[in-house]
Amino acid sequence: MPPWNGTKAKVQLRLSVQRLRTLQEKKEAQAKMARRDVAMLLERGKIETARIKVENIINEDVYLELLELLELYCELLIARFGLLDQNSREPDAAVSEGVNAVIHAAPRTELKELHILRDLLMHKYGREYSAAIMENRDGVVSERVTKKLVVETPPAVLVNAYLSEIAKGYGVKWSPPEDDVEEQVPSTDDVDDTPDGGVKEPTSPLDAEHLPPGVGVSDSVAREGRKTPRLPELPPTEDEIEGTKEASAAAEDKKAVSEKGKVQSKPAEPEDDFTMLAKRFEALKKR
Template identity: 35%
Template structure:
């Protein structure tokens, strides 16, 4: 009974495997014709972009062309592997383990099943091989383990990694040469060879350059805050003319403080009167007016005292 079941299972596996393989081969032929037409139209559009000088669009669209070319190449490899396995289905049925001569073909078919959505029959084949060889064998092919045996070319063609600038430039030159387009590839070549790390470094340096004046201004402001205030009389402050850029302004005080920092000896030998005289262009006139105001105030206070004494005398006499 067990021998009958095993024989029945073998015949079932062989029949399903042959059916799926034939369907994959037929579908690949249909898809190849459709994708080849799409690829021709895309290459013609690329010619128009190059002729009209729209190189920025061409540099982006060329990635789609490379992607289509890679898919067509992968379909061709899958078709060859399917035909190879189809011719050896009886050997696969008999042997319990995967034959060494079929390991690359079967592993590549399993790997392509998860990356070729246009070929749903590959998923059925993967399920059949999972039943036949176990989950570990299928997982090794899907995860590209070292002993998986997946074809390296099909791994490269089905990779989702963006194409390099060299490959894109090569395709653009081939299209221009095929359609006899006079196209100067120097700008595109320079764009592909541009190192974007340098752009990031440049932006960082520009940020430092912008922040440098802010730091310097903050240092000057802190220095001006640390400077001791200069005492000026109210009369002098009222009479002193407002001159732009004078030391009494914040900018002037900062510059004066910076000058005293650079020449400390001059700061040590200046007297307070000299500091006051240097604080304004017309300091001598202001001092003279201050003396006159003080004298008049003294006379006014003396007159007030005399009036007070006179009032006291009158009160006492009464």
């Protein structure tokens, strides 16, 4: 592991950027040729072989995205090289993401320049820090980088999407099988067509002429075309009869009290002139 040398590190950063760009152009050209081969396989009807090649194309696209990220981080370290060249045991927060990405992801690339840069950074920040970055303790490495390093089989949906785009781009008539694109859609038999949606209410198969005696269909329900039977009218119970009698008696008592109050509050009729003169005459005699 070579010791830290600021000048050498800056040179390696610039070389890494150039090599990353060159490798990306090479990968893009290879991907274009691979897509053409897939289109020819689709045209010949060799679908399974085309699927295998498309899976490889997808993995190469992910690797290409990783190279683009590493190029971006190298350019960031060049722009902030003053912070990177500081004499400290841990990188500055402004460059830590780029340093962590290079240390963690450089072994997954085929660039010698990037490997040398990684060794310089590991020597600068020490074995313990480098081990934590390589193991990605506490998620210190950016998730954008770690996602590109996951090795997994592409899902069938993504493979079909690639195949469709390739077929469309090269004018090949091909569509994914129905089994791959068919989605489980809930049954619409029980779904209401009204704007409010919901589930339809079960309708009764009974017609008005077939209903039992005493059972009819309400007018509003009949207008809507539903067959919901209307319950027959039931006779009032004894409690309801007693309650009705008590309510009637209370209403009569209230009416009587109201009329009595009106009689008591009726003003007295004015006396005539003869009565008034007689009262005055009696008062004069007492004097």
